[in-house]
Amino acid sequence: MEIITDIASLRTRLKRESSIALVPTMGNLHQGHLSLVQLAQQHAGCTVVSIFVNRLQFAPHEDFDRYPRTQTTDCHLLEQLGVEIVFLPDEKELYPVPQEFQLLLPAVADTLEGQFRPGFFRGVAIIVLKLFNIVQPHIAIFGKKDYQQLHLMQKMGQQLNLPIEIMAGETVRAEDGLALSSRNSYLSESQRQQASHLFRTLFHVKQKIEQGDHNLRLLEERAKCELAKQGWKVDYIALQQRKTLLPANTSDTDLVILGAGWLGQTRLIDNLEIALTL
Amino acid sequence: MEIITDIASLRTRLKRESSIALVPTMGNLHQGHLSLVQLAQQHAGCTVVSIFVNRLQFAPHEDFDRYPRTQTTDCHLLEQLGVEIVFLPDEKELYPVPQEFQLLLPAVADTLEGQFRPGFFRGVAIIVLKLFNIVQPHIAIFGKKDYQQLHLMQKMGQQLNLPIEIMAGETVRAEDGLALSSRNSYLSESQRQQASHLFRTLFHVKQKIEQGDHNLRLLEERAKCELAKQGWKVDYIALQQRKTLLPANTSDTDLVILGAGWLGQTRLIDNLEIALTL
Numbered sequence: 001m002e003i004i005t006d007i008a009s010l011r012t013r014l015k016r017e018s019s020i021a022l023v024p025t026m027g028n029l030h031q032g033h034l035s036l037v038q039l040a041q042q043h044a045g046c047t048v049v050s051i052f053v054n055r056l057q058f059a060p061h062e063d064f065d066r067y068p069r070t071q072t073t074d075c076h077l078l079e080q081l082g083v084e085i086v087f088l089p090d091e092k093e094l095y096p097v098p099q100e101f102q103l104l105l106p107a108v109a110d111t112l113e114g115q116f117r118p119g120f121f122r123g124v125a126i127i128v129l130k131l132f133n134i135v136q137p138h139i140a141i142f143g144k145k146d147y148q149q150l151h152l153m154q155k156m157g158q159q160l161n162l163p164i165e166i167m168a169g170e171t172v173r174a175e176d177g178l179a180l181s182s183r184n185s186y187l188s189e190s191q192r193q194q195a196s197h198l199f200r201t202l203f204h205v206k207q208k209i210e211q212g213d214h215n216l217r218l219l220e221e222r223a224k225c226e227l228a229k230q231g232w233k234v235d236y237i238a239l240q241q242r243k244t245l246l247p248a249n250t251s252d253t254d255l256v257i258l259g260a261g262w263l264g265q266t267r268l269i270d271n272l273e274i275a276l277t278l
Numbered sequence: 279m280e281i282i283t284d285i286a287s288l289r290t291r292l293k294r295e296s297s298i299a300l301v302p303t304m305g306n307l308h309q310g311h312l313s314l315v316q317l318a319q320q321h322a323g324c325t326v327v328s329i330f331v332n333r334l335q336f337a338p339h340e341d342f343d344r345y346p347r348t349q350t351t352d353c354h355l356l357e358q359l360g361v362e363i364v365f366l367p368d369e370k371e372l373y374p375v376p377q378e379f380q381l382l383l384p385a386v387a388d389t390l391e392g393q394f395r396p397g398f399f400r401g402v403a404i405i406v407l408k409l410f411n412i413v414q415p416h417i418a419i420f421g422k423k424d425y426q427q428l429h430l431m432q433k434m435g436q437q438l439n440l441p442i443e444i445m446a447g448e449t450v451r452a453e454d455g456l457a458l459s460s461r462n463s464y465l466s467e468s469q470r471q472q473a474s475h476l477f478r479t480l481f482h483v484k485q486k487i488e489q490g491d492h493n494l495r496l497l498e499e500r501a502k503c504e505l506a507k508q509g510w511k512v513d514y515i516a517l518q519q520r521k522t523l524l525p526a527n528t529s530d531t532d533l534v535i536l537g538a539g540w541l542g543q544t545r546l547i548d549n550l551e552i553a554l555t556l
Contacts, residue, residue, distance in 0.1 A: 007439065011344045011441065078370075097437075099437060100380060100383070100384035100385070100433075100437060101383065101384065101403075101433070101434055101437040101438055102381070102382040103379060103380070103381060103382065104379065104380040104381065104382050105378070105379065106378035106379065107378070129438060130438060130439045132443060133438055133439040133440050134439045134441075136441060155378075155379070156379055159375075159377060159378060159379040160379055160407060160408060160411055161285065161411040161412045161413060162411050163289065163412075163414060166553065
């Protein structure tokens with residue numbers, strides 16, 4: 001496995017590859033990331049995993065400084081999987097000057113995560129576009145765990161005519177249902193117990209809908225109350241159309257329920273796809 | 279020469295090319311465009327000329343509807359030059375849905391042309407980015423005639439890490455100095471006589487500076503008065519640093535003087551590079 005830190009060397013190295021998959025990450029890799037890497041390996045001859053904690057997608061009060069950085073372990077894990085290339089640039093390599101060119105995003109980027117993390121998707125979009133232009137992959141993999149991010153990256157691909165297939169990887173969960181996330185490491189032991197209630201609550205709504213309860217707004221409200229009872233400070237619980245991420249109604253069949261909330265100082269998100277049978 | 283109107287066919291056709299140059303145009307080709315095409319042909323095995331009148335770079339009150347469309351003649355001229363491919367998409371092909379992903383540009387995009395044509399560079403940037411992603415050229419050619427556009431496209435290339443060399447082509451002029459432009463066709467016979475005063479005025483400033491007159495702001499003001507006397511409604515005359523397009527001062531050596539103004543309903547622009555000897 002090659003660890004490459006500069007853009008010029010990466011471009012030279014990639015010239016001889018005819019089929020490249022990119023898995024963009026912020027490192028601190030867990031089984032969720034590794035499953036995305038394995039998906040990439042099934043679809044390309046050369047898999048590039050980028051590791052870069054992107055300051056532009058963190059608000060000033062967010063956890064940029066304490067975000068876990070575990071590059072040695074990360075590289076070890078990727079080598080064991082047989083990854084060809086890790087791209088590990090520093091900030092000067094990707095942002096040698098202030099990033100004045102940015103992306104204006106569709107209105108859906110101001111909802112859900114975007115409402116509670118202003119600027120987050122703008123930061124994600126610009127780093128992903130830069131990485132796409134640097135790596136020029138044929139396929140890029142994003143996890144369904146960050147469902148709205150995946151949605152926006154697919155839309156970006158279409159609207160900017162990117163010659164890249166955006167592929168979705170399934171969420172990997174702990175035994176109790178908690179979606180794997182680097183931020184889970186912030187949780188105390190008791191918070192870790194509470195944490196699975198996000199998944200359980202979303203799953204309960206999914207079951208209700210699939211059993212024929214179509215009072216979507218009421219189901220959202222009850223889920224919020226349920227989570228609050230379990231000690232969560234809820235940002236949102238929202239039943240949306242899978243295709244647009246706009247609020248769903250009972251004439252829609254392909255839904256997704258998305259949730260976000262806080263346990264102490266730690267913010268977690270999760271989602272589940274739901275088939276609404278009319 | 280192949281005339282291709284859809285993205286999928288163009289991508290398939292270009293797969294077999296190892297060196298591609300793109301010349302993006304709005305058609306109504308004149309010798310200025312053709313010199314850019316010839317520059318492209320010197321640097322790539324396959325030259326793609328795109329012709330697309332991009333509604334997004336016209337303000338509602340501007341000349342989108344009356345912009346000259348001469349595709350048959352254009353294609354004939356390009357065929358005579360030995361161009362390999364003309365990309366001639368319609369609006370539905372490039373904007374099948376409203377363009378929600380747009381670019382946020384550096385502050386310099388709000389000056390000069392950007393001050394008098396709000397939204398112009400945003401429209402240019404998004405169509406160029408889309409064309410880049412569709413054609414995936416190794417080189418793209420922009421004329422110095424649109425100096426600020428060239429500047430922004432070079433900056434976009436750097437800041438988005440585009441794998442594309444942005445190359446500049448010289449302005450082509452009529453015998454009396456008027457820069458060739460599709461909009462020259464709007465001019466009446468008497469306006470055509472007045473039109474060369476833009477070049478003459480800029481050239482006069484260039485001479486003054488090269489002869490040692492370094493009162494840059496005063497030179498700008500006098501040039502504006504001179505043009506107004508010749509029947510022009512002046513938008514701006516500005517002596518800028520070539521590298522940043524910010525206002526120049528006498529400690530700068532690489533300058534450019536840019537001018538824009540109206541003859542009746544027709545808006546023309548021009549510029550000249552100037553070496554200031556300290």
